[in-house]
Amino acid sequence: VEAVVLLARHNACDQCSVAEKTFAAAAKEIQRVAKTTKVKKMDRLRRSLTLRVVDLKAARQLRRHLQGHGPGLKCAPTPRECRYYVFSQAGGLAPVPIRGGHDEAVLLENLKLIARPQFFEVSGPLEPRSSTRSRVVLRNDASETERQAAHQQRLRLDVGVAKAEAHDLLGLAQPRALAWRGGEEELRYFDGGNFTVWLQNVALPCVGDVKSFTDEEPYEDLSLPIARLYLDGGQLDIIAKKVLCRLSGDFFGQMTFMAKNASQGSSDWRQHGLPPGNFPAVAAASGPAFNASKFAFLEMPKKQSEDFWKSAHGVLSDFFKAVLAGRLEPSKMSENPIEDDEEPPVGSVRKLVGRRCREVVEESPSEVLIEGFDEWRRDHPRRTLQLDLLSPMLAEWNITVYRLDFGANECPSDVLRSISAGYSGYFFAHAHARQRGRKLQRLKKLDPDFTKVMSFVQKHSETAIVASEVLGRLNAAVAVAERSTQPEALTSWWPLLLSLLGIVLALFSWLRSGGKSTRHHSKVD
Secondary structure, eight states: OOEEEEEEEOTTOHHHHHHHHHHHHHHHHHHHHHHHOOSGGGOHHHHHEEEEEEETTTOHHHHHHHTTSSSTTSOOSSGGGOEEEEEETTTEEEEEEEEOTTOHHHHHHHHHHHTSOOSEEEOSOOOOOOOSSEEEEEETTOOHHHHHHHHHTTTTEEEEEEOGGGHHHHTOSSOSEEEEOTTOOSOEEEOSSOHHHHHHHHHSOSSEEOOSTGGGHHHHHHTOOEEEEEEOSOTTHHHHHHHHHHHHHHTTTTOEEEEEETTSOHHHHHHTTOOTTOOSEEEEESSSSTTSOEEEOOOOOSSOOHHHHHTOHHHHHHHHHHHHHTOSOOOOOOOOOOOGGGOOOTTSOEEEOGGGHHHHHHHOSSEEEEEEEOTTOTTHHHHHHHHHHHHHHHHTTTEEEEEEETTTOOOOTTTOOOOOTTOOEEEEEOTTHHHHTOOOEEOSSSSOOHHHHHHHHHHHOSSOOOHHHHHHHHHHHHHHHHHHHHHHHHHHHHHHHHHHHHHHHHHHHHHHHHHHHHHHHHHHO
């Protein structure tokens, strides 16, 4: 038997009851596969594993032993906190905890990894392999602590033990261990330091594919800065991943590297400040926590090519060094900035994106009125019309109008804070505000009518603008615009109304003719 897997349960725990059903279902599946497998070598799970359920109330000694390796005496509050414990003779008394989650398929996949032969003998040089699973080789005189540390990583790597005569052949005369990381061909030797942390780094592939929260757990355990590569299934994905893999070797022990599908959970890459539609994309975070500072690599060309990625190692290395050194300002969620040659004509409402918030608010050469909103605001069509008509009127006073969509953009908190979802808010920035020490002004009321908006502008503007005059022109323009759209709306409905009327008349005529036919038929009978 390669390992013993225990479900340590509490009688009064609802989560444990569900975990036991999942455990039993996995055991039945193992038995079913064993019965239908004709070749005994293929029956690895049943031959390699022993599954047991233990009542912690009765097994007091085991309960005390497990107390430092999971929920212990407490019932897990959520399925995510449930644990199965794996013991192995070669791994000592420290168990490997497997997260529950009450998912039979996930449990079976973990059991397949646990059933892999571990601590196998190595008598000569090993050939590197192109696998995403890492492999480590210990010396035959490895300490119990080193063996237990390797056992803890058996879900993510395979463990071998070199015979004494193979030490020189493997380069283990002085180092305590060697390893191949998943995706890498070069060897890594452990010469000293924290062996457990070294193993945790080695257990991760050079660029790990992260598809679920469970896949992110080993990155959380290390708590190192993270480099993230977002892919969209395009032709450049492979070469981009190879470049990041080489960089991962350069930053081994300093950063971890992962790859994600950009089409799954778009909020993830948006929160890093990456623009949409330009993948592969690279970003970084100061740690695995949700609120960790995030940084976007923004030097990606709009039209990426294989030539760019072949030469991207240097510029990406500089980016990661700047992240580690703390020389970059954290990125915020942002749409693509509008290029200078794409700016709308003077007097039109401009689009403000998160990446340009500070520049517009603090360095604008003219006074600025900003309307902040999101896709949930209730009066979107009419308020949009009003601002579009107001913008050229304010341009006469050298006041530029911007529209900021908080659903796709986030400004630095020290520049402009977001408002509650479903509302519109208004902000006023002075010309050259930072140079003159002027603060951004905010209209306290959300969803204000434009009488209040114009009073707000008149109060803070340094021009001689008269709110009542501009408001009168605005109301007249809005009335004209709304009247001009009404006939079009009515005209667009006439074809549909005539069609419906024709159907009703045809149906009524058919019913009448059907009634006459029935009465005539009864007379003949």
